[in-house]
Amino acid sequence: MRSRVRKAALMALAGVLVLGLVALVRATETASSEMGQDAMQNGPPASTLGMPNDMAGTAEDSEWTVIVDGLVQAPLSLTLDDLVAMPTSTVHAELYCVGMPWTPIAEGNWTGVRLGHILEEAGVSPEAVKVAFYADDGFTTDLTVTTAMRPDITLAYEKDGWPLTENLRLVVPCKWGYKWITDLIHIELVDYDFLGTYESAGYSDEANIPEDIDGDGVGDACDNCESVPNSDQANTDGDDWGDVCDNCPTVATPWYTPGGDDDCDGFTAADEGYIGTDPNDGCPDGSADDAWPPDINGMGCGSHNGQVNILDVLCFKPQFQEGAVYDPRYDFNASGEVNILDVLLYKPFINTSCTNP
Numbered sequence: 001m002r003s004r005v006r007k008a009a010l011m012a013l014a015g016v017l018v019l020g021l022v023a024l025v026r027a028t029e030t031a032s033s034e035m036g037q038d039a040m041q042n043g044p045p046a047s048t049l050g051m052p053n054d055m056a057g058t059a060e061d062s063e064w065t066v067i068v069d070g071l072v073q074a075p076l077s078l079t080l081d082d083l084v085a086m087p088t089s090t091v092h093a094e095l096y097c098v099g100m101p102w103t104p105i106a107e108g109n110w111t112g113v114r115l116g117h118i119l120e121e122a123g124v125s126p127e128a129v130k131v132a133f134y135a136d137d138g139f140t141t142d143l144t145v146t147t148a149m150r151p152d153i154t155l156a157y158e159k160d161g162w163p164l165t166e167n168l169r170l171v172v173p174c175k176w177g178y179k180w181i182t183d184l185i186h187i188e189l190v191d192y193d194f195l196g197t198y199e200s201a202g203y204s205d206e207a208n209i210p211e212d213i214d215g216d217g218v219g220d221a222c223d224n225c226e227s228v229p230n231s232d233q234a235n236t237d238g239d240d241w242g243d244v245c246d247n248c249p250t251v252a253t254p255w256y257t258p259g260g261d262d263d264c265d266g267f268t269a270a271d272e273g274y275i276g277t278d279p280n281d282g283c284p285d286g287s288a289d290d291a292w293p294p295d296i297n298g299m300g301c302g303s304h305n306g307q308v309n310i311l312d313v314l315c316f317k318p319q320f321q322e323g324a325v326y327d328p329r330y331d332f333n334a335s336g337e338v339n340i341l342d343v344l345l346y347k348p349f350i351n352t353s354c355t356n357p
Contacts, residue, residue: 064167066155070132070189073123080167083157089114091152093173095180096209098198110171112156116149124189132194133170134186141181141196142205143172145189146231147217155184174219176207255348266349267293267332274334283354294349296329306354316346 066083068076090111094104119131124145131148133141147153154171157164166182178198188194199205206212208219216229224233224242234243237252247257248264260268262279269279277293283306294308301315319330319338330338332345 064136064185066168066184066187068118068122068187068189070187071125071128071191072119072189073125074121076118076122078118080157083113083155083168086113087117088112089117089151089154091154091171091173093152093171095177098176098178098203098207101209105177106159108160110154110156110169111158111161112154112168112171114151115153115155115170116151118155118187119145119148119189122189127191128189130190130192130194132186132188132190133181133184133196134188135181135183136185137183139181139197141170141179142194142199143179144217147172150218150231150233151235152222152233172207174209174222176204176209178203179207254352265292265354271332271334275328275331277329292354293329293332294346294352295354308349308352313350 063079066076066078068078088111090109092109093107095106096103097105115131128145131143131145133143143153152171152173156169156171157167164182168184169182170180170184172179178196181196195205199207206217208217209221210219212219212223214223214225214227214229216223216231218231218233220226224230224235224240225245228242228245230242230244235241235246236243236249237246239246239252239254241256243249247259247261251257251264253264253266255266257264257266258268260270262269263282265272265282267275267277267279272279272293275293283292292304292306294312295304295306296312296315301311316330319327320343328334330342332342335341
């Protein structure tokens, strides 16, 4: 009787161990599939989508080239040396896996060549509408020609100053990781709606993170005009705001310049008329009537110095929520009282200096 019990117990234990081993193998396979090509993406299984292999080796392991052809005027065959010899571009971007959207799986400064520069060298034909990208293991993705010409789209060969483990990575800020193809060997310009591996499986072709309010194909986190369509992201002065929503597009400012801001100081002429400063003079020269609005320590509290620093903060604080008894210089939004909205308007100017356009 004891022998039977012992035998049954051993068989049960063996069954548990087998089930545990199967579960472990499946979990390992799932994790490997999800993390394969540090990009990307759980979602469709790697076995059906041909996930690119991010650890295929470095450029030193074998000679490789990237072919640029299709609807171009001058097809290219580029080696790593060719790319390094081109003008460099460095962008800071986070890589998000569509299956793990809560945290980036890679982040840093990606250095390489602006994709738009390569396409300009090849000469894109007018009839081209899509750019198709092919990895050496069969993985594919795509971008519209307009998106591909964005200044932040980069063919990277370095990250944070170190060579990438893959030969080349397409860096596409604010788009899901399945657009960040690696071990790229072929770029083709086509005149039809090419869809890549994930895109043809039903994933968003735009792949914007997290959303695109103005529908211009640039995710809000990267859009320099979040609520005004500007797919080309044109930004003449190089500040944080694109030309179409920047009232001073040729003057780089650390603050947003709204419509009606004639002196590029961040305040409209109407509000400056209420505040009591000169709407045509962006910087102070020591007099009270043309002081830069945020440099508020010139109104009976120190002197104008062209900088917004701790002294201005100390001068501003006593005015907060004083209602009718206040200096209009502190009422940035000309609302008739100094409140939290003025604090929010004031905050971007702290630790900035005034410069005339």
